[in-house]
Amino acid sequence: MTARLRSRSLRTRLLLFITAVLVCVCAAMALTTVFAQRAYLLGNLDDRVSDAAERGVGGAALHPGLTRDLTFLNETGQPAGLLAARLDARGNIISAAVVGHDAPPRTLTTAQTTALKGLEPDGSTHTRAVPGLGTYRVTAIDASGIRVLAGLPMDDVLDTISGLVEIEAGVAAVGLTAAGCVCAVVIRRQLRPLGRVAATAVEVSHAPLGRGQVTGLTRVPERDTDPGSEAGQVGAALNRMIDHVEASLAERQHSEEQVRRSEERMRRFLADASHELRTPLASIAGYAELMNRGTDRIEPGLAWRRVNAESARMRSLVEDLLLLARLDEGRPLQSAEVDMAALVAEAVWDARAAGAGHVWQLDLDLDAPALVLGDEARLHQVVANLLANARVHTPAGTTVTAAVRATPTTCVIRVRDDGPGIPPGLLPTVFERFTRADTSRTRAGVLEGGSGLGLAIASAIMAAHGGRIDVQSAPGRTEFTLELPVTELPATETAIGARTAPV
Known part of the structure; x- marks a missing residue:
């Protein structure tokens, strides 16, 4: 997964990363809101359940001898869905009923009563699922031997939480979609200079530098070389690198041209030197051949004078060549x-x-x-x-x-x-x-x-x-x-x- 992500473009990776961060932030905010709202609503519900239990204890205290008495449920102002029960000393339910809408309290069934068993009359609240009635928040208290269990339905709380979750999910989806679109546009606009820099680098990489092409290399536009931005710094650095490449290639080309010219001069020099040396040597050899054939073909004095002249000419040429060689080697002269x-x-x-x-x-x-x-x-x-x-x-x-x-x-x-x-x-x-x-x-x-x-x-x-x-x-x-x-x-x-x- 990481390798596939790295293979994507920088624009895609930035968009995915920002989207992931926004999703995490929205999820954290939604969960925080839901849990805070749930805690608040449950706190209010628990207070109402405790109040209902205390009112039930007060009503039962009017008839302490009637351990099954639930007449306090008939009092005015009891909320619909209120569940109440009387407990014995062992915590077993003796009688239990639930307040209906505009109807007298209805006795709980055996299954419903069984769902409420096991509660200690210590005033703590618990959540129980009562068959046929739904989820309840219940508590049991003991006041001078009178033990009363009271509970209120959690449907309103659960509905409120569910609605809140749905609203937050919808808002988050719309917000993330809008934020993603905005981020995509912003990222695309902000990365355009970097894209132009990359395009310039690709174009330069396709230039025939190996064949000595040293001019006309594309440069990053001046607007993309602003040192105040990272893309501008990359563009300016790329331009400097291209300048260095051109300068190096130009210097190499100049050096190669100098080497070629030097080789041409050397070949021409050797050819000219050979020609200059061959001429007096040929003259000397010719006069020597004439002398070998006899004095009747040429006067000996003239032949020797010509041989001496050509020898002097050749000696002068050799001395000049040796002097040039010493000067080329940079040998120090007398000072x-x-x-x-x-x-x-x-x-x-x-x-x-x-x-x-x-x-x-x-x-x-x-x-x-x-x-x-x-x-x-x-x-x-x-x-x-x-x-x-x-x-x-x-x-x-x-x-x-x-x-x-x-x-x-x-x-x-x-x-x-x-x-x-x-x-x-x-x-x-x-x-x-x-x-x-x-x-x-x-x-x-x-x-x-x-x-x-x-x-x-x-x-x-x-x-x-x-x-x-x-x-x-x-x-x-x-x-x-x-x-x-x-x-x-x-x-x-x-x-x-x-x-x-x-x-």
């Missing part, structure tokens, strides 16, 4: 105080020596010493890569400017040129590995084209130093920006003035 102004000046001098056909300028604007904490060799490699890109990928006569700006908190280095610029479609991936701009910029030569790792290495080195690198490009202006945190210096240090000069 020392580096003067970026002097470093950039040296890099510009080196670039001028390698590219005499370009115009090289150095622009220093130092409000504070341009001192950063980092690996001087790697930072020099970054600046040198940017200057080499500007030299290799722009035509002769291009002006390349390296500018250094230093403030008390940051050091900003900008390398800009007035060359043809980077194509817009290539700009978003310019810092990815093996990205080349050969289709848009004039390469100085096949050997100087690079492997497409320079800017990727520069980005990784800047990230390892806690800095950043950015690029903006348009026809006639390409500018790379490096930003590094400077080393904190005492306040007594003086700023270096700004100057711009060709190198």
Whole structure:
């Protein structure tokens, strides 16, 4: 029974529980009323029976010698149905009669007299069923040897109690029916928010979350999230849970997307690295094969020069790949105080020596010493890569400017040129590995084209130093920006003035 009740809906269980409570309350009130009314009516009846017995004793005392005398029943005012009897010393009934309606007292039959036997004349009241007369409330008293039994019918009391029970049952039935209907309506209305919350939960449970569906999940309406009610608290909690689920799924989807992109980049990286390594290896193998076939096919000096060039190219590529691998693993770099102004000046001098056909300028604007904490060799490699890109990928006569700006908190280095610029479609991936701009910029030569790792290495080195690198490009202006945190210096240090000069 309990299991079946638990399987029902909350609305049904509440209705059944409230109905059961109302039935118990109504039953308790009805029983209390019936028992109180019965006690009251029986008390009044017992008083009347005692009065009747006392009047009978008084009437019998007028003729003490007549032990069978019941003439007191003929007195005026005796109620109809009054039963009286005379008892001997043993308590046996000597004579008994009952008062009729507008008729003289009638003597009781033997069966009726037998029903009244066994009463002690102690004044206590008893209930006896008298054949042919009904149920009576009787008592027997003894006054100076005169023993009289008196009784009154209980029909009025029983009828009153029965009527009261019927009335209370009818009122209770009507009241319970009305209360049940009202409770059903109230419960239904009060549980509607909870039903909407449950419907939302069911709808969310049917969403294809396993396939990565992270948007458009149904929410509990705002009207059902009032924290002042239990249903509102459940609705608000469900909305928060749905938010957490969406956030978790979005984060998982983002992580999976990053993993996929990382795998794609890794596959592309391996393919590009294999291609870059295969090219010099193929060249070396080709020249070695020619040398094996004899010196009449190729000049030995030329072959060895080509082998050395391809070996250097392959060694440079392997070193770049190893550097990227170390930076990806987060290995610490050397850390020392580096003067970026002097470093950039040296890099510009080196670039001028390698590219005499370009115009090289150095622009220093130092409000504070341009001192950063980092690996001087790697930072020099970054600046040198940017200057080499500007030299290799722009035509002769291009002006390349390296500018250094230093403030008390940051050091900003900008390398800009007035060359043809980077194509817009290539700009978003310019810092990815093996990205080349050969289709848009004039390469100085096949050997100087690079492997497409320079800017990727520069980005990784800047990230390892806690800095950043950015690029903006348009026809006639390409500018790379490096930003590094400077080393904190005492306040007594003086700023270096700004100057711009060709190198």
